[in-house]
Amino acid sequence: MRYIEPHAHMVSRTTDDYRAMVAAGCAAVTEPAFWAGFDRSSVDAFYDYFCQLTDYEPRRATRYGLPHYCWLCVNPKESEDAGFAREVLKIIPEFLPRPTVLGIGEIGLNKNSRNELAILEEHIELAVKYDLLILVHTPHLEDKLKGTRLTLDVLKAHSKVRPERVIIDHVEEHTIAMVLEAGFWAGITLYPDSKVSPARAVDMLEVYGPERLWLNSACDWGHSIPLNVPYTAMEMRRRGHTVAEVDRIIFQNPCRFLRQSPRFEIPEVPG
Protein backbone atom coordinates (compact mmCIF):
# COMPACT_ATOMS: atom_id res chain seq x y z
CA MET A 1 0.00 0.00 0.00
CA ARG A 2 1.14 3.54 -0.76
CA TYR A 3 -0.58 6.71 0.35
CA ILE A 4 -0.25 10.45 0.77
CA GLU A 5 -1.13 12.09 4.08
CA PRO A 6 -2.25 15.47 2.76
CA HIS A 7 -3.22 17.02 6.09
CA ALA A 8 -1.22 16.30 9.23
CA HIS A 9 0.08 18.62 11.92
CA MET A 10 3.36 16.83 12.35
CA VAL A 11 4.92 19.48 14.57
CA SER A 12 2.57 18.09 17.23
CA ARG A 13 3.51 14.47 16.66
CA THR A 14 6.37 12.25 17.75
CA THR A 15 9.05 10.60 15.70
CA ASP A 16 7.27 7.30 16.42
CA ASP A 17 4.39 8.60 14.30
CA TYR A 18 6.75 9.32 11.40
CA ARG A 19 8.12 5.81 11.68
CA ALA A 20 4.65 4.24 11.77
CA MET A 21 3.38 6.30 8.84
CA VAL A 22 6.33 5.41 6.64
CA ALA A 23 6.05 1.75 7.63
CA ALA A 24 2.38 1.86 6.60
CA GLY A 25 3.27 3.20 3.14
CA CYS A 26 3.15 6.97 3.49
CA ALA A 27 4.96 8.49 0.51
CA ALA A 28 4.57 12.18 1.37
CA VAL A 29 2.99 14.39 4.00
CA THR A 30 1.66 17.93 3.70
CA GLU A 31 1.21 20.09 6.78
CA PRO A 32 -1.14 23.09 6.93
CA ALA A 33 -0.44 25.90 9.38
CA PHE A 34 -2.55 25.43 12.47
CA TRP A 35 -3.59 26.80 15.84
CA ALA A 36 -1.15 25.79 18.57
CA GLY A 37 -3.89 25.16 21.13
CA PHE A 38 -3.25 28.62 22.52
CA ASP A 39 -3.04 32.02 20.87
CA ARG A 40 0.44 33.06 19.81
CA SER A 41 1.39 36.31 21.46
CA SER A 42 3.39 38.00 18.72
CA VAL A 43 4.17 38.12 15.01
CA ASP A 44 7.59 36.75 15.94
CA ALA A 45 5.94 33.61 17.29
CA PHE A 46 4.36 33.08 13.87
CA TYR A 47 7.70 33.80 12.22
CA ASP A 48 9.26 31.01 14.27
CA TYR A 49 6.36 28.68 13.46
CA PHE A 50 6.72 29.32 9.72
CA CYS A 51 10.46 28.60 10.06
CA GLN A 52 9.58 25.35 11.80
CA LEU A 53 7.14 24.39 9.02
CA THR A 54 9.48 25.27 6.16
CA ASP A 55 12.85 24.29 7.59
CA TYR A 56 12.98 22.12 10.69
CA GLU A 57 10.00 19.84 10.07
CA PRO A 58 11.03 18.84 6.50
CA ARG A 59 14.46 17.94 7.90
CA ARG A 60 12.88 15.88 10.69
CA ALA A 61 10.72 14.02 8.15
CA THR A 62 13.70 13.41 5.88
CA ARG A 63 15.28 11.28 8.59
CA TYR A 64 12.47 8.81 7.86
CA GLY A 65 12.72 9.23 4.10
CA LEU A 66 9.42 11.10 4.00
CA PRO A 67 8.98 14.19 1.80
CA HIS A 68 7.32 16.96 3.86
CA TYR A 69 5.46 19.94 2.38
CA CYS A 70 3.51 22.74 4.01
CA TRP A 71 0.85 25.42 3.70
CA LEU A 72 1.07 28.81 5.38
CA CYS A 73 -1.57 31.08 6.92
CA VAL A 74 -3.06 32.47 10.08
CA ASN A 75 -5.43 29.79 11.26
CA PRO A 76 -9.08 30.93 11.53
CA LYS A 77 -8.99 30.35 15.29
CA GLU A 78 -6.59 33.31 15.44
CA SER A 79 -8.38 35.49 12.90
CA GLU A 80 -10.82 37.20 15.23
CA ASP A 81 -8.13 39.72 16.09
CA ALA A 82 -8.05 41.03 12.53
CA GLY A 83 -5.36 43.64 13.20
CA PHE A 84 -2.98 41.03 14.53
CA ALA A 85 -3.85 38.59 11.74
CA ARG A 86 -3.03 41.27 9.15
CA GLU A 87 0.40 41.80 10.74
CA VAL A 88 1.07 38.07 10.38
CA LEU A 89 -0.22 38.07 6.80
CA LYS A 90 2.47 40.64 5.97
CA ILE A 91 5.30 38.22 6.80
CA ILE A 92 3.93 35.26 4.84
CA PRO A 93 5.26 36.38 1.40
CA GLU A 94 8.81 36.15 2.78
CA PHE A 95 8.29 32.40 3.21
CA LEU A 96 6.50 31.66 -0.06
CA PRO A 97 9.69 31.12 -2.14
CA ARG A 98 10.80 28.32 0.16
CA PRO A 99 10.89 25.03 -1.78
CA THR A 100 8.36 23.03 0.26
CA VAL A 101 5.57 25.62 0.43
CA LEU A 102 2.61 24.42 -1.65
CA GLY A 103 0.04 27.06 -0.89
CA ILE A 104 -2.11 28.96 1.56
CA GLY A 105 -3.89 26.96 4.27
CA GLU A 106 -5.61 25.90 6.27
CA ILE A 107 -7.62 29.06 5.95
CA GLY A 108 -11.33 29.41 6.50
CA LEU A 109 -13.78 30.05 9.29
CA ASN A 110 -14.09 28.85 12.85
CA LYS A 111 -17.11 30.56 14.46
CA ASN A 112 -18.28 32.23 11.24
CA SER A 113 -17.64 35.79 12.39
CA ARG A 114 -17.22 38.93 10.30
CA ASN A 115 -13.53 39.26 11.14
CA GLU A 116 -12.86 35.62 10.30
CA LEU A 117 -14.57 36.17 6.97
CA ALA A 118 -12.51 39.30 6.24
CA ILE A 119 -9.24 37.51 6.99
CA LEU A 120 -10.33 34.56 4.85
CA GLU A 121 -10.85 36.94 1.94
CA GLU A 122 -7.39 38.45 2.45
CA HIS A 123 -5.80 35.00 2.45
CA ILE A 124 -7.58 34.18 -0.80
CA GLU A 125 -6.21 37.38 -2.32
CA LEU A 126 -2.72 36.36 -1.25
CA ALA A 127 -3.09 32.92 -2.85
CA VAL A 128 -4.43 34.44 -6.07
CA LYS A 129 -1.64 37.02 -6.18
CA TYR A 130 1.08 34.37 -5.91
CA ASP A 131 -0.83 31.71 -7.91
CA LEU A 132 -0.83 29.21 -5.05
CA LEU A 133 -3.02 26.26 -4.16
CA ILE A 134 -5.58 26.83 -1.39
CA LEU A 135 -6.46 24.47 1.46
CA VAL A 136 -9.64 25.46 3.31
CA HIS A 137 -10.62 24.40 6.81
CA THR A 138 -14.37 24.19 7.47
CA PRO A 139 -15.66 24.76 10.99
CA HIS A 140 -16.44 22.16 13.59
CA LEU A 141 -19.74 20.55 14.53
CA GLU A 142 -22.73 22.93 14.60
CA ASP A 143 -20.77 25.64 12.77
CA LYS A 144 -19.75 23.51 9.76
CA LEU A 145 -22.85 23.84 7.59
CA LYS A 146 -23.05 27.62 7.85
CA GLY A 147 -19.26 28.02 7.55
CA THR A 148 -19.09 25.87 4.45
CA ARG A 149 -21.86 27.89 2.80
CA LEU A 150 -20.17 31.20 3.65
CA THR A 151 -16.80 29.94 2.43
CA LEU A 152 -18.25 28.73 -0.86
CA ASP A 153 -19.97 32.08 -1.35
CA VAL A 154 -16.64 33.91 -0.97
CA LEU A 155 -14.70 31.54 -3.22
CA LYS A 156 -17.35 31.48 -5.94
CA ALA A 157 -17.59 35.26 -5.92
CA HIS A 158 -13.87 35.68 -6.66
CA SER A 159 -13.32 35.79 -10.40
CA LYS A 160 -9.71 34.57 -10.19
CA VAL A 161 -10.25 31.55 -7.95
CA ARG A 162 -10.07 28.32 -9.91
CA PRO A 163 -12.07 25.66 -8.06
CA GLU A 164 -9.83 22.84 -9.24
CA ARG A 165 -6.96 24.46 -7.30
CA VAL A 166 -8.90 24.63 -4.01
CA ILE A 167 -9.46 21.78 -1.55
CA ILE A 168 -12.23 22.28 0.98
CA ASP A 169 -11.45 20.07 3.91
CA HIS A 170 -13.38 18.36 6.70
CA VAL A 171 -16.51 17.78 4.62
CA GLU A 172 -19.22 15.60 6.10
CA GLU A 173 -22.43 14.10 4.79
CA HIS A 174 -24.31 17.43 4.94
CA THR A 175 -21.62 19.49 3.17
CA ILE A 176 -19.89 17.21 0.67
CA ALA A 177 -22.42 17.61 -2.14
CA MET A 178 -22.34 21.42 -2.15
CA VAL A 179 -18.52 21.41 -2.33
CA LEU A 180 -18.28 18.91 -5.19
CA GLU A 181 -21.17 20.45 -7.13
CA ALA A 182 -19.34 23.80 -7.04
CA GLY A 183 -16.31 22.17 -8.70
CA PHE A 184 -13.95 22.20 -5.71
CA TRP A 185 -11.98 19.31 -4.28
CA ALA A 186 -13.28 17.89 -1.02
CA GLY A 187 -11.26 16.46 1.86
CA ILE A 188 -12.69 13.90 4.26
CA THR A 189 -11.07 14.04 7.67
CA LEU A 190 -10.90 10.85 9.72
CA TYR A 191 -11.25 11.62 13.41
CA PRO A 192 -12.04 9.33 16.29
CA ASP A 193 -14.78 11.46 17.91
CA SER A 194 -15.70 14.45 15.79
CA LYS A 195 -15.69 14.57 11.98
CA VAL A 196 -15.82 11.22 10.15
CA SER A 197 -15.06 7.57 10.94
CA PRO A 198 -13.41 5.29 8.36
CA ALA A 199 -16.75 3.55 7.76
CA ARG A 200 -18.58 6.84 7.08
CA ALA A 201 -15.76 7.98 4.82
CA VAL A 202 -16.16 4.86 2.71
CA ASP A 203 -19.94 5.42 2.69
CA MET A 204 -19.35 8.87 1.17
CA LEU A 205 -16.92 7.46 -1.39
CA GLU A 206 -19.55 4.93 -2.43
CA VAL A 207 -22.31 7.54 -2.66
CA TYR A 208 -20.36 10.36 -4.33
CA GLY A 209 -17.62 8.48 -6.19
CA PRO A 210 -13.87 9.08 -6.00
CA GLU A 211 -13.64 12.15 -8.24
CA ARG A 212 -12.01 15.18 -6.55
CA LEU A 213 -11.90 13.53 -3.12
CA TRP A 214 -9.05 12.87 -0.73
CA LEU A 215 -8.75 11.43 2.76
CA ASN A 216 -6.67 12.77 5.62
CA SER A 217 -6.12 12.16 9.31
CA ALA A 218 -5.55 15.82 10.28
CA CYS A 219 -3.62 14.41 13.22
CA ASP A 220 -2.55 17.07 15.69
CA TRP A 221 -2.03 17.61 19.42
CA GLY A 222 -5.58 16.44 20.20
CA HIS A 223 -7.27 13.05 20.10
CA SER A 224 -6.44 11.92 16.56
CA ILE A 225 -5.04 8.91 14.72
CA PRO A 226 -2.08 9.46 12.38
CA LEU A 227 -2.69 6.13 10.61
CA ASN A 228 -6.36 6.73 9.87
CA VAL A 229 -5.79 6.99 6.11
CA PRO A 230 -4.33 3.45 5.83
CA TYR A 231 -6.96 2.24 8.33
CA THR A 232 -9.63 3.56 5.97
CA ALA A 233 -7.90 1.81 3.10
CA MET A 234 -8.29 -1.39 5.10
CA GLU A 235 -11.98 -0.56 5.55
CA MET A 236 -12.33 -0.19 1.77
CA ARG A 237 -10.69 -3.55 1.20
CA ARG A 238 -12.96 -5.12 3.85
CA ARG A 239 -15.94 -3.93 1.82
CA GLY A 240 -14.57 -5.37 -1.39
CA HIS A 241 -13.02 -2.33 -3.05
CA THR A 242 -10.12 -3.31 -5.27
CA VAL A 243 -6.48 -2.44 -4.65
CA ALA A 244 -6.66 -0.08 -7.65
CA GLU A 245 -9.69 1.74 -6.19
CA VAL A 246 -7.91 2.14 -2.88
CA ASP A 247 -4.77 3.40 -4.58
CA ARG A 248 -6.77 5.98 -6.51
CA ILE A 249 -8.31 7.55 -3.43
CA ILE A 250 -5.35 7.48 -1.04
CA PHE A 251 -2.46 8.04 -3.48
CA GLN A 252 -3.41 9.11 -6.99
CA ASN A 253 -6.08 11.65 -6.05
CA PRO A 254 -3.93 13.65 -3.62
CA CYS A 255 -1.04 13.45 -6.09
CA ARG A 256 -3.28 14.82 -8.84
CA PHE A 257 -4.32 17.80 -6.74
CA LEU A 258 -0.93 18.51 -5.20
CA ARG A 259 0.98 18.22 -8.49
CA GLN A 260 -0.77 21.40 -9.57
CA SER A 261 2.05 22.93 -7.56
CA PRO A 262 5.32 22.46 -9.45
CA ARG A 263 7.03 21.99 -6.10
CA PHE A 264 5.24 18.77 -5.21
CA GLU A 265 7.44 15.85 -6.14
CA ILE A 266 7.68 12.41 -4.63
CA PRO A 267 10.02 9.58 -5.46
CA GLU A 268 8.48 6.99 -7.75
CA VAL A 269 6.54 4.56 -5.57
CA PRO A 270 5.25 1.31 -7.08
CA GLY A 271 1.44 1.05 -7.07
Next chain:
Amino acid sequence: MDLYFIAARHQLLELAAFLDRVERAEGTADFRLAALRRALPLLQRSRGPRVAKILTALSDSSRHPIPRATTKSACGACPPASGRRRAAKS
Protein backbone atom coordinates in the same frame (compact mmCIF):
# COMPACT_ATOMS: atom_id res chain seq x y z
CA MET B 1 -24.96 -6.84 8.08
CA ASP B 2 -22.11 -9.17 8.96
CA LEU B 3 -19.61 -6.32 8.84
CA TYR B 4 -21.47 -3.70 10.84
CA PHE B 5 -24.39 -5.09 12.89
CA ILE B 6 -22.46 -5.76 16.10
CA ALA B 7 -20.81 -2.32 15.93
CA ALA B 8 -24.18 -0.63 15.35
CA ARG B 9 -25.71 -2.54 18.25
CA HIS B 10 -22.81 -1.44 20.44
CA GLN B 11 -23.24 2.21 19.42
CA LEU B 12 -26.98 2.10 20.05
CA LEU B 13 -26.35 0.77 23.56
CA GLU B 14 -23.74 3.47 24.16
CA LEU B 15 -26.33 6.11 23.25
CA ALA B 16 -28.91 4.50 25.53
CA ALA B 17 -26.36 4.35 28.35
CA PHE B 18 -25.56 8.02 27.85
CA LEU B 19 -29.25 8.96 28.19
CA ASP B 20 -29.56 6.79 31.33
CA ARG B 21 -26.40 8.38 32.76
CA VAL B 22 -27.71 11.87 32.16
CA GLU B 23 -30.99 10.91 33.81
CA ARG B 24 -29.17 9.68 36.92
CA ALA B 25 -26.91 12.71 37.12
CA GLU B 26 -27.60 15.81 39.16
CA GLY B 27 -27.97 19.20 37.53
CA THR B 28 -30.03 20.46 34.65
CA ALA B 29 -29.73 19.29 31.08
CA ASP B 30 -29.07 22.05 28.57
CA PHE B 31 -29.87 22.73 24.92
CA ARG B 32 -27.47 20.01 23.76
CA LEU B 33 -29.59 17.21 25.22
CA ALA B 34 -32.72 18.78 23.77
CA ALA B 35 -31.06 18.93 20.36
CA LEU B 36 -30.01 15.30 20.63
CA ARG B 37 -33.54 14.25 21.55
CA ARG B 38 -34.95 16.18 18.60
CA ALA B 39 -32.53 14.39 16.30
CA LEU B 40 -33.30 10.90 17.56
CA PRO B 41 -36.52 10.39 15.53
CA LEU B 42 -34.47 10.97 12.37
CA LEU B 43 -32.90 7.56 13.00
CA GLN B 44 -36.31 6.04 12.39
CA ARG B 45 -36.81 7.56 8.96
CA SER B 46 -37.81 4.87 6.54
CA ARG B 47 -35.25 6.10 4.00
CA GLY B 48 -31.91 7.94 4.07
CA PRO B 49 -29.95 10.07 4.10
CA ARG B 50 -30.13 9.86 7.89
CA VAL B 51 -26.62 11.09 8.73
CA ALA B 52 -26.96 14.25 6.65
CA LYS B 53 -30.38 14.96 8.17
CA ILE B 54 -29.06 14.53 11.72
CA LEU B 55 -26.00 16.68 11.05
CA THR B 56 -28.24 19.37 9.59
CA ALA B 57 -30.60 19.18 12.57
CA LEU B 58 -27.62 19.75 14.88
CA SER B 59 -26.31 22.69 12.81
CA ASP B 60 -26.62 26.44 13.04
CA SER B 61 -29.02 27.12 10.19
CA SER B 62 -28.47 30.90 10.03
CA ARG B 63 -26.89 32.39 6.92
CA HIS B 64 -25.04 35.55 7.99
CA PRO B 65 -21.73 35.93 9.83
CA ILE B 66 -21.98 36.69 13.53
CA PRO B 67 -20.67 40.09 14.67
CA ARG B 68 -17.84 38.64 16.75
CA ALA B 69 -16.44 35.27 17.84
CA THR B 70 -16.52 35.13 21.63
CA THR B 71 -15.24 31.57 21.91
CA LYS B 72 -13.11 29.24 19.80
CA SER B 73 -14.98 26.04 20.57
CA ALA B 74 -17.97 24.31 19.07
CA CYS B 75 -20.26 22.28 21.31
CA GLY B 76 -22.12 20.04 18.89
CA ALA B 77 -25.52 21.73 18.89
CA CYS B 78 -26.67 25.25 18.19
CA PRO B 79 -26.94 27.32 21.39
CA PRO B 80 -30.34 29.02 21.63
CA ALA B 81 -28.89 32.52 22.00
CA SER B 82 -26.64 32.24 18.96
CA GLY B 83 -27.23 31.28 15.41
CA ARG B 84 -30.51 32.17 13.85
CA ARG B 85 -31.64 35.02 16.06
CA ARG B 86 -28.29 36.72 16.57
CA ALA B 87 -27.28 36.49 12.92
CA ALA B 88 -30.66 37.80 11.84
CA LYS B 89 -30.14 40.89 13.94
CA SER B 90 -26.66 41.55 12.57
